[in-house]
Amino acid sequence: MSSYLVLARKYRPKQFSDIVGQQSVVRTLVNAIQLKRTHQAYVFSGSRGIGKTSIARIFSKALRCPNVIERDGLLVSCDACSDCHEIASGTSVNVLEIDGASNNGVENVREIRENAKFLPSSGQYKIYIIDEVHMLSNQAFNALLKTLEEPPEHVVFIFATTESHKIPETILGRCQRFDFKRVTVAQIVERVTQVLNSEKIEFEPAALSLIARAAEGSMRDALSILDQVISFSGMRVSAIAVRDSIGLIGTELVLSLLTAVLERNAVPALxxxxxxxxxxVDLRALLKALIEMTHALLLLKAGVTEPETPFNSDEIASLRRLLDRRELEELELIFQVYHHGLDLLSRAPQPKLVFDMLVIKTALAEALIRTGGSGDVKPTEVPRRNPVTESRPIQQATPTPAPVATATVVAAPPAAAPAAANIQSSAPAGLGFDFRATLSTPSTKTEPSTAVRSPVSTGGKTWEGMIQFATAARPVLGILLESVVEWTLPNGPEDKFRLGFRMKDRTKADQLQQKAMKDQFLLLTENYLGFKAQPEVFFSEIQSESLAEKAEREDREQQENTMKRILSHEVVQEASSLFGARLTQVEVVKRNS
Ligand SMILES: Nc1ncnc2c1ncn2[C@@H]1O[C@H](COP(=O)(O)OP(=O)(O)OP(=O)(O)O)[C@@H](O)[C@H]1O
Ligand SMILES: [Mg+2]
Ligand SMILES: [Zn+2]
Structure with a gap:
């Protein structure tokens, strides 16, 4: 760790001209001095390691150095006088650097106020640089505010902070504020190149862009990473050395993982x-890289020809070859699954399980669909590709969501959590790591069996189709229609749509005839059949079960079935014999319902 600070310190900018980026800050400060219109209080805000402290010191030198000159439109201090020396080393009595985090009390601010009253020991300005100023207590801020209301002529305050939103408006209102920008990848590469050249260290250009990306906009971090790589690999900075020393994820790895996922090859992906x-490999970093790559793919898919991504042209070419594997919408959902997964991964006691789930979900999920539950689905948005899997289960024809078992003797692993969010998929059965998955009942897909009678169809339109349509667009109406036991589809607008309810479902029949519901029904027929069909409700003699009852019964049967399977499941049996535990309570909950 001894070399940790070396480069960042050795290459601390001494003059405005050494500053990378932050042009408008530099420009404004230089102008102010040149025009003798400096403010009495400044806020320098922005993320870590982007030049706030450095610029505060350079600005102080420019204000105090008696030998300051102008060169190329910028001010240059002499770096030879005692002022310049003392400011650079932080020992000046006229430029005081105060750590706001450890001097955050009201008494500290009072001390500053007392001290500020005295004139500088020499020169014109006395400068207070308060770092991490957002750490001040409320009382301390109040005390500071008093000073800012009537500051002594000779005083300049520079407040540096990474969290300017924590500074009271009253304070901000009295300061000139500069928002420092993150340093760009190109700027970091340029600076690191200079540093390596003056250090006479060889490097691969690819290595520098890796460092720049890893630094996430912080110049200090970039130089620290560089230190680390040098101490790890000696006098040659190669891309491999960078990856190895800081655990960066290789693009090839991410690419092969993503390729397998997009090609629905779960096993190679796993x-x-x-x-x-x-x-x-650090799983979090890997998932982040996967997110980054999916994002790049999305941009390409959306038609962006030269996306701003961290990938080089070869990598982009490889990504282009993957474009036809999935629809834009699927890519979006995959992106969301990973994004959401990052959070889960960070909190999971066994992150690898979560990652496995994410991979399976994105590789295998047959239909990654949104489950909004809104009744406002427009007819054109009703999924066409696979309506059977994409609607609420109404009967056997539809795969029933896998019941999820939580037994008191066996804790459900966190791995099952990604099922949340807005993704629905069939359970990945048989992979042996997800207790829920191994217990889940495989979904059954059979041809729609007409539960009741009169499967009249008009131009390919069926009663089942109509119910699915209704369920997607108007769930309440869909539920009502599930109770119908007898029906006749109309052939045209002159025909009535006959709907038979059993006597015991009288209330549902009544509901359907209320104006609002009837309007919905008319709209539904218009959208589904192509014409408005008036409902004609009657009471049917048919006593067979309705679709609603059938779905209910099947659920019940499935739950009972699942319960049996849990009791005979080897994990439960093993737990019983290991701990002498007995299964006292089984809760079967339905996932995605
Ligand atoms: N804009 C920049 N141009 C050149 N070097 C920079 C720049 N910003 C940061 N550095 C490098 O990073 C080191 C730390 O910078 P500095 O202390 O100015 O950052 P800071 O913004 O004050 O960070 P913090 O919020 O962590 O205090 C410097 O010594 C220098 O090596
Ligand atoms: Mg600083
Ligand atoms: Zn000087």
Whole structure:
């Protein structure tokens, strides 16, 4: 760690001209001095390691150095006088650097106020640089405010902060504020190149862009990473050395993982992940990289020809080859699954399980669909590709959501959590790591069996189709229609739509005839059949079960079935014999319902 600060300190900018980026800040400060219109209080805000402290010191030198000159439109201090020396080393009595985090009390601010009354020991300005100023207590801010209301002529305050939103408006209102920008990848590469050249260290250009990306906009971080790489790899900075020393994820790894996922090859995807895991790859970093790559893919898919991404042209070319594997919408959902997964991954006691789930979900989920539950689905938005899997289960024809078992003797693993959010998929059965998955009942897909009678169809329109349509667009109406036991589809607008309810479903029949519901029904027929069909409600003699009852019964049967399977499941049996536990309570909850 001894070299940790070396480069960042050795290459601390001494003059405005050494500053990378932050042009408008530099410009404004230089102008102010030149025009003798400096403010009495400044706020320098922005993320870590982007030049706030450096510029505060350079500005102080420019204000105090008696030998300051102008060169190329910028001010240059002499770096030879005692002022310049003392400011650079932080020992000046006229430029005081105060750490706001450790001097955050009201008494500290009072001390500053007392001290500020005295004239500088020499020169014109006395400058207070208060770092991490957002750490001041409320009382301290109040005390500070008093000073800012009537500051002594000779005083300049510079408040540096990474969290300007924590500074009271009253304070901000009395300061000139500069929002420092993150340093760009190109700027970091340029600066790091200079540093390496003056250090006479060889490097691969690819290595520098890796460092710049990893630094996430912080110049200090970039130089610290560089230190680390140098101490790790000696006098040659290669891309491999950068990856190895800071655990960066190789693009090839991410690419092969994503390719397998997009091609729905779960097994190779999982084994790629396993290999990476065995090699000690940081899963969070890997998932972040996966997100980054999915994002790039989305941009390409959306038609952006030269997306602003961290990938080089070869990598982009590889991504282009993947474009036809999935629809834009699927890519969006995959992106969301990973994004959401990042949070889960960070909190999970066994992150690898979560990652496995994410991979399976994105590789295998047959229909990644939104479950909004809004009744406002327009007819054109009713999924066409696979209506059977994409609507609320109404009967056997539809895969019933896998029941999820939570037994008191066996804790459900966190891995099952990604099922949340807005993604729905069939349970990945048989992979042996997800207790829920191994217990889930495989979904059954059979041809729609007409539960009741009169499967009249008009131009390919069916009663089942109509119910699915209704369920997607108007769930309440859909539920009402599920109670119909007898029906006749109309052939045209002159025909009535006959709907038979059993006597015991009288209330539902009544509901359907109320104006609002009837209007919805008319709209539904218009959208589904192509014409408005008036409902004609009657009471049917048919006593067979309705679709609603059938769905209910099947649910019940499935739950009972699941319960039996849990009791005979080897995990439960093993738990019983291991701990002498007995299954006392089984709760079967329905996922995605
Ligand atoms: N804009 C920049 N141009 C050149 N070097 C920079 C720049 N910003 C930061 N550095 C490098 O990073 C080191 C730390 O910068 P500095 O202390 O000015 O950052 P800061 O913004 O005050 O960060 P913090 O919020 O962590 O205090 C400097 O010594 C220098 O090596
Ligand atoms: Mg600083
Ligand atoms: Zn000087």
């Amino acid at each position: 084994s790629t992940l396993q290999t990476a895991f065995n090699q000690g």
